[in-house]
Amino acid sequence: MPPSSEPQSEKELVTRARNLAGLRLGELGAQVGVEVPDEAVRAKGIAGQILEKALGATAGSRPEPDFVGLGIELKTIPLDAAGKPKESTFVCSISLSAMADTEWEQSTVLKKLSKVLFVPVEAASNTPLRERRVGRAYLWTPTDEEKKLLRADWERLAEMIAAGDVEQITGHLGEVLQVRPKAPHGKSRRRAPDEEGAVQWTMPRGFYLRPAFTGAVLARLRASDCKPNT
Amino acid sequence: MPPSSEPQSEKELVTRARNLAGLRLGELGAQVGVEVPDEAVRAKGIAGQILEKALGATAGSRPEPDFVGLGIELKTIPLDAAGKPKESTFVCSISLSAMADTEWEQSTVLKKLSKVLFVPVEAASNTPLRERRVGRAYLWTPTDEEKKLLRADWERLAEMIAAGDVEQITGHLGEVLQVRPKAPHGKSRRRAPDEEGAVQWTMPRGFYLRPAFTGAVLARLRASDCKPNT
DNA sequence: CAGGATCCACTATTGGATCCCG
DNA sequence: CGGGATCCAATAGTGGATCCTG
Numbered sequence: 415m416p417p418s419s420e421p422q423s424e425k426e427l428v429t430r431a432r433n434l435a436g437l438r439l440g441e442l443g444a445q446v447g448v449e450v451p452d453e454a455v456r457a458k459g460i461a462g463q464i465l466e467k468a469l470g471a472t473a474g475s476r477p478e479p480d481f482v483g484l485g486i487e488l489k490t491i492p493l494d495a496a497g498k499p500k501e502s503t504f505v506c507s508i509s510l511s512a513m514a515d516t517e518w519e520q521s522t523v524l525k526k527l528s529k530v531l532f533v534p535v536e537a538a539s540n541t542p543l544r545e546r547r548v549g550r551a552y553l554w555t556p557t558d559e560e561k562k563l564l565r566a567d568w569e570r571l572a573e574m575i576a577a578g579d580v581e582q583i584t585g586h587l588g589e590v591l592q593v594r595p596k597a598p599h600g601k602s603r604r605r606a607p608d609e610e611g612a613v614q615w616t617m618p619r620g621f622y623l624r625p626a627f628t629g630a631v632l633a634r635l636r637a638s639d640c641k642p643n644t
Numbered sequence: 645m646p647p648s649s650e651p652q653s654e655k656e657l658v659t660r661a662r663n664l665a666g667l668r669l670g671e672l673g674a675q676v677g678v679e680v681p682d683e684a685v686r687a688k689g690i691a692g693q694i695l696e697k698a699l700g701a702t703a704g705s706r707p708e709p710d711f712v713g714l715g716i717e718l719k720t721i722p723l724d725a726a727g728k729p730k731e732s733t734f735v736c737s738i739s740l741s742a743m744a745d746t747e748w749e750q751s752t753v754l755k756k757l758s759k760v761l762f763v764p765v766e767a768a769s770n771t772p773l774r775e776r777r778v779g780r781a782y783l784w785t786p787t788d789e790e791k792k793l794l795r796a797d798w799e800r801l802a803e804m805i806a807a808g809d810v811e812q813i814t815g816h817l818g819e820v821l822q823v824r825p826k827a828p829h830g831k832s833r834r835r836a837p838d839e840e841g842a843v844q845w846t847m848p849r850g851f852y853l854r855p856a857f858t859g860a861v862l863a864r865l866r867a868s869d870c871k872p873n874t
Numbered sequence: 875c876a877g878g879a880t881c882c883a884c885t886a887t888t889g890g891a892t893c894c895c896g
Numbered sequence: 897c898g899g900g901a902t903c904c905a906a907t908a909g910t911g912g913a914t915c916c917t918g
Contacts, residue, residue: 451894458893459900466900475896475899492902502889504901537902585889592889598897600891617890618897625888681916688915689878696878704918707876722880732911734879767880815911822911828875830913847912848875855909 420470424484424553430469431533431551439535440544442468450544457543461535462490465548469531477506479526486553487530491628492537493549499625499632500537507596507620510606514576518565521572523591523621527564530554532632552635560590560631567591568621578609580616590627596620650700654714654783660699661763661781669765670774672698680774687773691720691765695778699761707736709756716783717760721858722767723779729855729862730767737826737850740836744806748795751802753821753851757794760784762862782865790820790861797821798851808839810846820857826850 421427434442439461443450446467451457465471471480471488480488494500506522518524534549556564567588574583575593585594597618608614651657664672669691673680676697681687695701701710701718710718722730736752748754764779786794797818804813805823815824827848838844 455893455903458902460894462900463895475897477898480899488900490901501902504899507898539903595890595892596898598892598894622889685881685915688880690916692878693917704877718878720879731880734877737876769881825912825914826876828914828916852911 420472420481420483422483424486427469427481427484427486427531428551428553431531434465434468434533434548435550437548438544439464439546439548442548443544452542452544454539454543460543461492461546462488465490465533465535477522479529481531485529487526489530489532491532491534491632493534495538497534499628502592502594502622502625503628504596505591505621505623507618508575508593510575510580510604510616510619513572514607516572518568518572521568523564523568524561527556532628532635534632550636552632554631554635563590563627571621575606578607578611578614580606580619581614583619588624590624592622592624593619594622650702650711650713652713654716657699657711657714657716657761658781658783661761664695664698664763664778665780667778668774669694669776669778672778673774682772682774684769684773690773691722691776692718695720695763695765707752709759711761715759717756719760719762721762721764721862723764725768727764729858732822732824732852732855733858734826735821735851735853737848738805738823740805740810740834740846740849743802744837746802748798748802751798753794753798754791757786762858762865764862780866782862784861784865793820793857801851805836808837808841808844810836810849811844813849818854820854822852822854823849824852 421430440450443460443464446464448460448464448467450460450464466480466488469481469488472482479485489503491503492500506526531551531553533551536546536549538546567590571583571588571591571593574580574587583593585592587593595617600617602618603615604618605613606616651660670680673690673694676694678690678694678697680690680694696710696718699711699718702712709715719733721733724730736756761781761783763781766776766779768776798821801813801818801821801823804810804817813823815822817823825847830847832848833845834848835843836846
C-alpha cells in the first residue's frame, strides 16, 4: 500500500481511519514506507506522521488543516494502559506578537479544533513502539460547552500575552487549554512584545489541550457509539 | 484560663470556638495546661486534645459525641498553606463483626457526622507546632447531597465487610468515605468474620473522610459567611 | 483499647524541556 | 522553523503505617 491519496469526503476519511483500527505501528509504518525505530525517545511524533501518510493527509508542515479539502485536522492521542490520554495534545504554535490583534473567532486554536479526527494509539511505555496498536478513530466537533471552556481559557491567555505578561504564563493556567514551551531546547528565543510594547526575547510557546479534556472528549465520543441516534 | 466547662447551647459553643480564632497552639495549650512538644511526630492528635479542653468537651475517650449534651462532635482539620485540608479526617473505628447487622440509619458514621464542629488549624509542616494558628470554626450538618454520598460509600463498604471481604478493601474505595488501617502498628490484629462466617484475624480499621470532601464542606461553609440569609 | 489524629514512602500527575522530519 | 508530538524530573496526592493520652 503506497501512501494514500486524499480522501474525498468525511465519510471516506472516517471509514479509512476505522479500517486501521487494530493494526500495529510496525505494520502500518512498513506499508507507508516509514521505518519505526526501537527507541521511543528518537521517534517522538512518528505515530502522527505514519497516520498522516496512511490516511492521505496533504498539508505537510504547512499551517493548514491536514486534510485541506475537508478542513479536518488529524491528531493521534497516546493512551495509557487504562485507555486514558497519557500526554497533552499540541494544538498550534503561538505568534506572540499577533495575539494582541486577534479575536477568538479568528484564532488558530479555533480553526484547528473546529473539526478534528482523533486517532487513539496505544502508548503504554512497556509496549515497544512497533507493537503499539491503532485504536478506533472519531471525528470531533466541539460542543457548545466545550467551545465555551476553550474560549474562556484562550481569552485569558491571549490577554496576558497581548499585555506583555508572557513570562508570567505557566502551564498551570487554563482549565482545558494551556500554554507551554514549544521549542527544540530550553535556550530557544523569539521576539515578543513586553509590557510597554517594546521587544523582549522569550521562549517559543504553543497551545496544548490537557489530557483530562481530551479524555473527556473521547469518553463522550465512545459513548455515542452506544446511542447511534444521538 | 482553666479547662472550660461544657457549653450549654450550640450558640455558646460556636461563639467560644470562634473566639479562639487566631490563637496559636502554644498559647492555647498553656492556657489549658497542655505542653506542646517541638517534634510533630510525637504530638499527633495534640491539637484535637487542646481544643477539647479549651471548649469544654466532656466525652473523654468514650464512644460518645464530644459535647454529650449537645450531640456535637469536635473535629480539628489540618490546613496546608493554601487553606486546603492536608489530611483525611478519622471518623470512627470499625467493629468488623457488627457491620453485618447494622443499617446506615443506625451506623456510628452517621451518628458521628450528624452534627460536627470543624475547627481548622494551620498545619504547614515548616510552621512549628506551637506557632500554628486556630482558624474560624463552623458547625456542620450534612446536606442531603452530602448524606447521599456518605451513605452510598458506607453501604458499599459495609457490604464488603459483612461478606467477609475485608481483606479486599483498600483506601481507594469510596468517593468521600474510605476505610483505612486504624492501629498502633502494622502487626495489630483483631477478629473478623471471613467469607464463610468463621473467624479470621485482620488489622483494625476505621472510617475516614477524604480531604477533598472536607475541603468542599469547608468551602461551602465559608461561602455561607457571605450570604447570611441562606 | 478507643479516641485524638499525623507521618511519609510511594504512586500519579504534570508542565518545562526536548526530539525528529521536511 | 513549523508541524508531528513524547520525555522525565519534580511536585502533588494518597493510603498504609504509626504515635500519644487517658
